[in-house]
Amino acid sequence: MERMLSLIAGMSILLMGLVLFNIRRAHIRVEYSVSWLGAAIVLLLLSQWEWGLMSFAQLIGLNDPPVVLLLIIGAVFLMVFFRFSVVISDLKDANIALTQKVAVLEYQLNCLHEKPQATDHER
Numbered sequence: 053m054e055r056m057l058s059l060i061a062g063m064s065i066l067l068m069g070l071v072l073f074n075i076r077r078a079h080i081r082v083e084y085s086v087s088w089l090g091a092a093i094v095l096l097l098l099s100q101w102e103w104g105l106m107s108f109a110q111l112i113g114l115n116d117p118p119v120v121l122l123l124i125i126g127a128v129f130l131m132v133f134f135r136f137s138v139v140i141s142d143l144k145d146a147n148i149a150l151t152q153k154v155a156v157l158e159y160q161l162n163c164l165h166e167k168p169q170a171t172d173h174e175r
Contacts, residue, residue, distance in 0.1 A: 056118045057099045060125070064095035084139070087132045094128050 071088045074080040080088075098105060098121055105117040114120050 053102075053118055057102065057121070060121065061096055061099040064092045064099065067092040067095075084136070087135055091128045091132050095125060098124060 068089060071080065071085050071092065075082060075085050102117070105121055108124075109115065109117045109120040112120065
């Protein structure tokens with residue numbers, strides 16, 4: 053169990069380093085990196101808090117704390133992925149609205165551009 057907890061602690065530290073590196077390089081926006089940093093911190097804390105893991109394992113009726121940790125890891129990342137699904141959905145809706153506005157503006161611009169030419173031919 054100690055090896056697994058140490059491995060998870062190392063992976064969470066690696067995840068924090070990767071997120072901070074990508075923030076520094078401007079590959080990820082700060083508001084989106086908060087979810088990943090939060091997940092990594094939760095993993096690090098849980099992997100180092102053996103008593104809490106054992107208590108939670110007994111609470112939900114499991115005898116194996118590493119399995120509980122894996123369940124918690126899955127739940128944390130499921131919440132992060134859900135948050136990003138909501139963000140992506142909002143961006144898609146905004147993209148559709150923006151595309152429609154651009155199409156209306158192009159139509160209005162074309163109409164304004166064609167009117168002077170029609171009056172020039174009438175002269």
